[in-house]
Amino acid sequence: MTDQRNDDAVGQLISRVALGDRKAFSDLYGRTGPKLFGVCLRILRQQAQAEDALQEIYVKIWQRSQSFSAGQAAPMAWLVTIARNHCIDMLRARRPDPVELDDAPFVADEAPDPEAVAVNTSEGRRIDNCLGQLDADRAQAVVSAYVEGYSYQELAGQYSVPLNTMRTWLRRSLISLKECMER
Amino acid sequence: MSTGHQGPSGHGPQDDIALAGEYVVGVLPDAERREAERRIATDPRFAGLVAGWQTDLSELDKAYEPANIPPIVRQRLDKRLFGSEAGASARIWGSLNFWRGLAVASLAVAVAFAAVNTGLLPGPDGAPDGLPTAPLIADLAGDDAPMAMVARYDPESATLNIVPAALGGAEKSLELWAVPGDGVPRSLGLIPADGGTLTLTEQQAEQLGEGVTLAVSLEPAGGSPTGVATGPVLVAGPLAKQ
Numbered sequence: 001m002t003d004q005r006n007d008d009a010v011g012q013l014i015s016r017v018a019l020g021d022r023k024a025f026s027d028l029y030g031r032t033g034p035k036l037f038g039v040c041l042r043i044l045r046q047q048a049q050a051e052d053a054l055q056e057i058y059v060k061i062w063q064r065s066q067s068f069s070a071g072q073a074a075p076m077a078w079l080v081t082i083a084r085n086h087c088i089d090m091l092r093a094r095r096p097d098p099v100e101l102d103d104a105p106f107v108a109d110e111a112p113d114p115e116a117v118a119v120n121t122s123e124g125r126r127i128d129n130c131l132g133q134l135d136a137d138r139a140q141a142v143v144s145a146y147v148e149g150y151s152y153q154e155l156a157g158q159y160s161v162p163l164n165t166m167r168t169w170l171r172r173s174l175i176s177l178k179e180c181m182e183r
Numbered sequence: 184m185s186t187g188h189q190g191p192s193g194h195g196p197q198d199d200i201a202l203a204g205e206y207v208v209g210v211l212p213d214a215e216r217r218e219a220e221r222r223i224a225t226d227p228r229f230a231g232l233v234a235g236w237q238t239d240l241s242e243l244d245k246a247y248e249p250a251n252i253p254p255i256v257r258q259r260l261d262k263r264l265f266g267s268e269a270g271a272s273a274r275i276w277g278s279l280n281f282w283r284g285l286a287v288a289s290l291a292v293a294v295a296f297a298a299v300n301t302g303l304l305p306g307p308d309g310a311p312d313g314l315p316t317a318p319l320i321a322d323l324a325g326d327d328a329p330m331a332m333v334a335r336y337d338p339e340s341a342t343l344n345i346v347p348a349a350l351g352g353a354e355k356s357l358e359l360w361a362v363p364g365d366g367v368p369r370s371l372g373l374i375p376a377d378g379g380t381l382t383l384t385e386q387q388a389e390q391l392g393e394g395v396t397l398a399v400s401l402e403p404a405g406g407s408p409t410g411v412a413t414g415p416v417l418v419a420g421p422l423a424k425q
Contacts, residue, residue: 022265029257034249041250051253055260062264077241084209092213127242146208147246155210174204175197181239 003076006031011068011075018065029058032076036083043087043149053090057083088149130180138173145170203232207240321397323418334397336422343371343391357417358406360398361390368398373406396421 010032016024036057040050060082068078131139141155150158156166205211206219223230321334336343360368369390398419400412407413 029260033252033257035247037252037256038247038250039244042247051256054252054256055263058260059264074238074241077237077244080241080244080247081237088209089213089216092211092216127239142208143243143246145210146240146243149209151212152210170208170210171201171205174201174208177239178200178204178236 007075010079014061014065014068014075014078017062018068025062028061032079033058035076036079039080039083040087042147043084044090049090053083053087057086060086084149091149092151127177127181130177133180134173134176138169141166141170142173142177199229199232203229204236207233207236317424319393319422319424321420321422323397323399323420334420334422336391356402356404356406358400358402358412360400360412361387362396362398362419363390363392364394368412370407370410371397373402374399391422393422393424 010028013024013028013031017028033054037050037054040053040057041047044050044053061079064082068075131143134142137159141159144150144158145155152163152166152170155170156163159166159169161169202219206216206223211219219233223233319336321336323334334343357374359371359374361371362368369387371387371390396419398412398416400407400416402413
């Protein structure tokens with residue numbers, strides 16, 4: 001099944017879950033649970049915590065299904081966002097960064113048009129090409145932070161740079177990415 | 184700006200783009216995540232930046248490999264959400280909070296029958312014309328349909344609730360049809376895109392009963408010009424007992 005067909009089916013299931021349809025909820029769990037469990041295992045890295053997290057995530061999905069926008073193009077992305085946010089919240093609450101982050105000054109080479117960035121024009125854009133235009137280690141920092149749920153603290157340790165340097169790197173990388181994707 | 188968590192240049196465009204990205208990537212410490220969530224809730228422009236990042240970065244979700252879930256997780260989930268009660272699904276349809284929730288979501292379209300006032304439909308005493316007295320549900324769905332609907336017909340109160348579950352934006356109208364045993368669709372009217380009340384005629388109400396298929400077709404704005412469905416039938420489903 002293509003991603004689009006899967007997304008269509010998942011979107012219909014979420015819409016039915018919003019109507020309190022338990023059968024649809026069961027189908028949604030069967031169809032999307034393994035992927036979201038993969039998210040939990042990857043970010044939390046502990047089986048028992050991942051199981052607890054998955055349960056809470058589907059409670060949230062049941063409760064928030066009515067806020068799922070009708071016609072939204074990316075229902076799987078919506079579900080993964082709920083899962084990632086839950087897992088990252090668990091991590092951050094579990095091991096709060098002992099060091100307060102200073103605000104990393106940000107220097108942009110070129111200011112993007114604020115009107116352009118206010119509009120969500122990025123649907124369907126591929127991020128891979130734009131990541132490829134960053135230095136390899138900086139692209140890797142963005143990807144691993146997103147996929148693994150690393151904190152700034154962890155990233156700084158991995159790249160052996162001070163915390164604020166790490167933050168400056170990542171923020172610059174994000175701005176470069178956004179500029180690239182809006183071109 | 185006294186929290187100490189915001190950039191030195193305040194909420195400049197680049198700062199907000201970066202902050203929204205940091206939030207979605209997930210690197211922020213707990214306190215800054217909470218602050219970003221507060222802004223998402225109160226600052227639509229910032230929320231738009233976050234949504235944009237979520238769309239952009241969702242390509243990276245392919246890195247997550249599906250994993251087998253121990254069955255106990257499902258059991259605990261069901262117990263947590265539904266307890267041990269059976270038949271909660273049927274009750275949900277009659278739950279005031281449920282229908283109120285739909286209205287809040289501004290998806291509910293209440294269709295009131297003119298027949299209510301004419302006494303055409305049977306009262307609680309029975310169904311002299313063989314019309315059902317128990318509520319009927321039609322789950323209107325199509326394999327490749329861009330939308331889905333659920334219809335609930337309650338003969339007791341003579342109401343038909345149509346809930347568009349997923350609608351794309353289009354300069355078209357959605358027209359609701361009853362398809363009784365003879366297979367000839369009768370229009371029940373247009374489904375308001377943003378909710379509202381549609382009044383049916385007595386003849387239209389007479390078409391409804393168990394086994395009658397409800398169907399929704401995509402028509403030119405304003406509805407079918409010919410009185411028969413001209414556009415594709417998006418979704419359809421039979422009325423059946425709950």
